[in-house]
Amino acid sequence: MNSELTAYITLICTSGVLNLYLCLNVFIKRNDYKNIAHYFILYTAAITIYCFASAFGLMATTFEQIKFWTIVQYIGMPISSPLGLLFIMKYVGKKITKTGYLALLTIPFISLVMVATNDFHHLHYRVFEADPILGAPYVHQEIGIWYLIHGVFIFSCMFAAFFLVLSRWKETAKVYRPQLISLLFGQLVPMLTAFLYLIGFTPPGIDPVPMVLWLSSLLYLWSIHSSRLFTLIPIAKEAIFNSINDGVMVLDESSQLIEFNQACKRMFPSLNETMLGMEYDEVWFALSGVSFPSQLGRAATAHEIQLVTDFWERFYQVRTSTLKYASNSKGLLIIFTDITELKRLQMKLEHQAFYDELTGIYNRRAFFQKCEQEYSTAKMDFSPFTVILIDVDFFKKVNDTYGHNVGDQMLMHIVKIIQSQLKPGMLFARYGGEEFVVALKESTAVAGEALANQLRRYVEKQPLLTSEGVISVTLSSGVAQATKETPETLYQLLNKADKALYSAKREGRNQVHVYTAK
Numbered sequence: 001m002n003s004e005l006t007a008y009i010t011l012i013c014t015s016g017v018l019n020l021y022l023c024l025n026v027f028i029k030r031n032d033y034k035n036i037a038h039y040f041i042l043y044t045a046a047i048t049i050y051c052f053a054s055a056f057g058l059m060a061t062t063f064e065q066i067k068f069w070t071i072v073q074y075i076g077m078p079i080s081s082p083l084g085l086l087f088i089m090k091y092v093g094k095k096i097t098k099t100g101y102l103a104l105l106t107i108p109f110i111s112l113v114m115v116a117t118n119d120f121h122h123l124h125y126r127v128f129e130a131d132p133i134l135g136a137p138y139v140h141q142e143i144g145i146w147y148l149i150h151g152v153f154i155f156s157c158m159f160a161a162f163f164l165v166l167s168r169w170k171e172t173a174k175v176y177r178p179q180l181i182s183l184l185f186g187q188l189v190p191m192l193t194a195f196l197y198l199i200g201f202t203p204p205g206i207d208p209v210p211m212v213l214w215l216s217s218l219l220y221l222w223s224i225h226s227s228r229l230f231t232l233i234p235i236a237k238e239a240i241f242n243s244i245n246d247g248v249m250v251l252d253e254s255s256q257l258i259e260f261n262q263a264c265k266r267m268f269p270s271l272n273e274t275m276l277g278m279e280y281d282e283v284w285f286a287l288s289g290v291s292f293p294s295q296l297g298r299a300a301t302a303h304e305i306q307l308v309t310d311f312w313e314r315f316y317q318v319r320t321s322t323l324k325y326a327s328n329s330k331g332l333l334i335i336f337t338d339i340t341e342l343k344r345l346q347m348k349l350e351h352q353a354f355y356d357e358l359t360g361i362y363n364r365r366a367f368f369q370k371c372e373q374e375y376s377t378a379k380m381d382f383s384p385f386t387v388i389l390i391d392v393d394f395f396k397k398v399n400d401t402y403g404h405n406v407g408d409q410m411l412m413h414i415v416k417i418i419q420s421q422l423k424p425g426m427l428f429a430r431y432g433g434e435e436f437v438v439a440l441k442e443s444t445a446v447a448g449e450a451l452a453n454q455l456r457r458y459v460e461k462q463p464l465l466t467s468e469g470v471i472s473v474t475l476s477s478g479v480a481q482a483t484k485e486t487p488e489t490l491y492q493l494l495n496k497a498d499k500a501l502y503s504a505k506r507e508g509r510n511q512v513h514v515y516t517a518k
Helices: 003-028 036-058 063-092 098-116 145-166 174-198 209-226 262-267 280-288 340-354 364-381 395-402 404-421 445-461 490-506
Strands: 125-130 139-143 247-251 257-260 301-308 313-324 330-338 385-392 427-432 435-441 464-466 469-471 475-481 512-514
Touching (some): 036 209, 063 145, 139 145, 247 262, 247 280, 340 364, 385 404, 385 445, 385 490, 404 435
Parallel strands (some): 475 512
Antiparallel strands (some): 313 330, 385 435
């Protein structure tokens, strides 16, 4: 065996070994990869068969051995190109029907049968014999009609795969372009070599394609280990990643931004490709002007955030989940769901449930909910707690004389006056009709009486100015302080304040009475 032939066999075996390694490596880790890896396993397995059969063919010493290994080559070679196309189609998110699968796999099967039975019909090779000058294992061949069909099919598959990848170049983020480069050259190298072989620009009598497949294999190997082929989002994002309504950001194991979808771009207009590779905290600060409101852990989480700018206010539900790579490192998926309208509806319903529609202050329900908490705390701390019940004197007369519209204006007028005199922490609510209630934590009945009298005087001195004239009203109030000696509920405390209020009204109104036990 001459040195030239030895070099050819060495290159072919190198291609075979690298493809076998790729096939086994991806197969062993298939559970860590996406379904796309299954196509790659079959693709590299077919190439492995093709390469090793070609190497054994070059080691053949008889023409019968050459024919046998040629048939074995056709178990892998014809099917490798359509499998490569299926792999690329899966990568770019192209769907294929069962009929499409059948169409792609039919011609390779026919080619195998044609080569195996060529001696009977010569449709694949019109002439297939040992080279009369160079001798075995070199082959002299003249192509037949089926060889032409087979060749057009193989070239079409590689050509289609090449341009499918090339067509996605512009829309693919820079971080994924190394994957495209390896896939492009993975199709271009055998396609160009086969073309040179057919036009006679390669050594005679030998198929040169297996000799160069090691280059494609190295590119695939590099792409798997460095640019995470199979482990992150392929460019099928056009069909899936960019079509979902939720905003999605993808971070690597160092919490650097490596991808985002179009929905995320719409949610955060200032988000752009220049931010790829930046730390997530820097990205979020650039988008919002504030730090991200929670820690990014590696465990799945869900929480709500509020984002306020000079122009709008939005609410998002933020979910995080891990992405496991083949190297056992973990990235992070951050999903933003815009819940602004839902949140606004929720806030509106809560406002309607807890705020008085006319005056805008707490209603009776909200008062009891919040006051129960404060009252329980006061009892546990043994601190004083006082309530004031306030009633507008002769309010019915205002309604009957001036109408309900003016009556409503009077209630809002009184509320504004009272609010102007209350301090932070004082709980103020509309108790019902023309009655109001004030809860004072850490305050005694003496302080409550002083405040009630202050409110009474302010309301009396500030009449309501209407188109009907100047209208004055007065207030009557009842004050009660929770006792430390005997346990009592909030309702019992309010009942005592109500009795004091009734006493104030019975004694002539426009006055404040403090409850005293008889």
